[in-house]
Amino acid sequence: MMGIEWLKPAAFLGSILYALIGVVIFWLCFVIVDKITPYDLWGEIVEKQNVALGVVVAAMCLGISLIVAAAIH
Numbered sequence: 001m002m003g004i005e006w007l008k009p010a011a012f013l014g015s016i017l018y019a020l021i022g023v024v025i026f027w028l029c030f031v032i033v034d035k036i037t038p039y040d041l042w043g044e045i046v047e048k049q050n051v052a053l054g055v056v057v058a059a060m061c062l063g064i065s066l067i068v069a070a071a072i073h
Contacts, residue, residue: 018072021072022065022068022069022072025068025071026061026064026065026068029064029068030060030061030064033060041053041057045057
């Protein structure tokens with residue numbers, strides 16, 4: 001009966017809480033990185049079609065996500 005363990009209310013609510021904490025921490029880290037860069041990330045990626053910056057930001061997002069997931073786990 002190991003597969004049904006995640007259906008328990010405490011485990012389910014704990015997972016939801018950790019997911020929300022992870023999303024908030026990720027969002028805060030992204031906002032900090034956006035503020036310390038010398039230009040507008042959204043404007044560079046979307047308006048100016050800067051693919052290289054998009055790849056760098058995507059890698060940064062994955063890195064932050066891995067750190068947050070490891071810290072929460």
